[in-house]
Amino acid sequence: MxxxxxxxxxxxxxxxxxxxxxxxxxxVKTFLKSPKTLKPLQLPAPGFKPATKxxxxxxxxxxxxxxxxxxxxxxxxxxxxxxxxxxxxxxxxxxxxxxxxxxxxxxxxxxxxxxxxxxxxxxxxxxxxxxxxxxxxxxxxxxxxxxxxxxxxxxxxxxxxxxxxxxxxxxxxxxxxxxxxxxxxxxxxxxxxxxxxxxxxxxxxxxxxRNNEHETEAPYQALLREYIPGARVDEVETLFTHLEKSLRRLLPEVLERQANRPAPLPLTGNFPSDQQMWLNRSLLSVMGFDFTRGGLYETGHNPVEGGTPDDTRLVILTADTSTFLTSMKSALHEGGHGIYIQGLPRDTWRYQPVGQDLGAAVQESQALLIEMIFGRTKEFFEYLSPRAEGLFQKFADPAMRADNLFALRNWVKPGWDRRNADEITYFFHIRLRTRLERDMISGKLAVKDLPEAWNAGMEDLMGITPQSYAQGCLQDVHWFVGKFGYFPSYTLGHILSAQIHDRMKRDLQNIPDLLRAGDFRPMRDWLHERIYQKGRLLRPAALMEEITGSPLSIQPLMNHLEERYLMAA
Ligand SMILES: [Zn+2]
Incomplete structure (x- = not known):
């Protein structure tokens, strides 16, 4: 026009x-108007139909x-x-x-x-x-x-x-x-x-x-800001240094404790991909994903997140028929992104900047909350196990029991593979990639030296030496599609997800019971009210502070990891 x-x-x-x-x-003004300082929004009364702003x-x-x-x-x-x-x-x-x-x-x-x-x-x-x-x-x-x-x-x-x-x-x-x-x-x-x-x-x-007359920020800072509004490279570095120290201490403790338990039974037999996709779609429906405005699809490429609130097409990797846990994990992850996108204020602010999501770190927090925090609890597997046994016709298979599925999903093992890494070693993958991409963009690391730097980093962080380029610096799609500055979002999102969960637990005291019953509605409503429907009304740091009452901190994540991997029976 x-x-x-x-x-x-x-x-x-x-x-x-x-x-x-x-x-x-x-x-609308009566509802939305408030003093000049950014205060928490008053929610519209039930039944109120907002104008198309x-x-x-x-x-x-x-x-x-x-x-x-x-x-x-x-x-x-x-x-x-x-x-x-x-x-x-x-x-x-x-x-x-x-x-x-x-x-x-x-x-x-x-x-x-x-x-x-x-x-x-x-x-x-x-x-x-x-x-x-x-x-x-x-x-x-x-x-x-x-x-x-x-x-x-x-x-x-x-x-x-x-x-x-x-x-x-x-x-x-x-x-x-x-x-x-x-x-x-x-x-x-x-x-x-x-x-x-x-x-x-x-x-x-x-x-x-330009910070002042003489000083212009580093190019990597500008790339990071594209994905994580307001984030600063030095602050991320400080946060990651603390987290690395804490996780280097936690990992051997967890491995030692795990060594005293029998390893979980591996899944055996065939899990047809159409049945896996049926399960994944059903789980997304239960979580509140609206299939009249979106869908779940398979691809031979790497999965992507995104879409718009009117057309949220989630794409995951074509299912591996030897296990249903991998494609389920991706579906839960992309589903977390999808439910967030669908909850954005589309009726009032469709296409406007304020109606968009808050960037990659908050996006990842929503995906990881579903995938890692809720989707790896004992209670979730208690809900899932009888349904999966029926679907895949494996009634007498002890590997399909809730406690075994839970143990399989939460088994900690340092390895070369980021995508299938456990909740603890995942950070080390992100730590390495963040450092390497920052150095490549600054010119400190030449691309020709990347494989060597990659392998040295893996050795230092996890004691792993990748056996091929494909297991090393060629495993991720991000740099091939220009996503320099995206990787830190996964860890920032994980930190945020634990912080959000911490706050949610105080409001909804029966989350484990709800998960056992497959009732995600109260959690979704909680998130919708505080995050989804607000679009970009507040900047990420301000919104998170409004919700959790404190600035970004690694403590809730460390508490969550210790509780799950050290304290749980
Ligand atoms: Zn994601």
Missing amino acids: TSNKMIISIKQITHWGKRVLSTLRDR QYEIHASPDYMELKMAFRDIGRMNAILETLGRDFLTAMPDGAYKSRLSQIGFLYRRMHEELANQKIATLIEKAHAHEQKHPDDWDLWDHANLREMEIMYRHHCQADPVLIEKRARLMYEGRRVHREVRRNNDWETARPFLENMVDLHRQLAETKCL
Whole structure:
């Protein structure tokens, strides 16, 4: 839609709908209005139907125009999400090249819609209005404008040609990764990764902020911020140093305790993949995933998270028929992402920046809460075991008993494989990758030296030497799709999930009973009220502090791990 037509249509809406909308706006304001400081939101009363804030006429015409511009950017992003899901699950091979150019083109167009002088001027004028007429701006509008500005600043310096190149390489990288991993082919991987690192260093340099006249932040900081709003590299480093110290102490204790117990019985026989997917879909339904607005699919590529609240397609790796636990773990993980995405304020803020999720760390916290915290409890396996026995027709199989499934899922064993790592050693994988990607982006580590640095790190952190590139630096897809700065989100998300769980336990005292009964509704409602429906109303650190009452801390995670791996019978 051209901006002229957009303005005309806004005028028309103003004409016929002014009275209705202003009544609605007053109602919303009554609910949402609060003092200038960010205070916890009052929830709307039961039955209250919020107005569509995206289209609500605002007293600032510049902000109104921004809302329409960001709606269109959001629409393009939703189209890209759909194209990306199709790329992974349904696209015929012959469409590969043309799809790459479609995706690259749309990314560049989206970038051009966002990073231009007109948007900058509108933001400036809207801010002026905000200062002059503070009563016209409720908390949500404040937050929306703030997020618009952050998005704009993040992209404004980047070269559209680089953006298009990156988008193509991101999708090309999925295919390159699948091949080089399968063939243990470092010689093909190396130049591709070198290209990716150079490109991301260049892009990051355009996104760096200036702290003062002399000092500009490091490029890795800019990349980290893209995934974890507000995070600082030095703070993450401090947190990870503490966690490493604590886990290096905990791991031998857990292994020693575990050595005194018989190892769990391995699963045997066949677990047909269609039955696994039926189980996974059923579990997601029980957890509240809405299949009228989403689905669960298999792919031969690496799984991805994401989608939009209207179309949340979760994608997991094609099921391994020797065990149902691996695909179930992925389904629970992606389901945690999916339920969060579906709970975002889509009716009121669809496509607007304030209606989006809070970035990778909070996303991962929601996924890991379901996958690792709830999905690895004894009570969850008590719920699951009789159902899985029936589904896979393994009634007399002792390996299918709840206590055995629980032990299988929670067996701690240092290994080369991040994706299937246990809850304790998982951190060491993240520690290594965070360090290596930071050094590659800064130029301290050359890509050609990556395999050696990887193996040395694995030896130091876990006493493991990978036997091949595929078991070492080629195992993850992230760097092949340009996700430099994403890895820390897994550990930050794990820390957050334990902190959130800690708080939730005080409000819902019977979580174990609920899990045993397969009743996830109270937990989901709790999360929906405090996290999902708030979108980006608050920045991640502020929201977490509002929920848990304390800043980010590793203590709840350490308590959780000690309780599960040292104290449990
Ligand atoms: Zn995830």
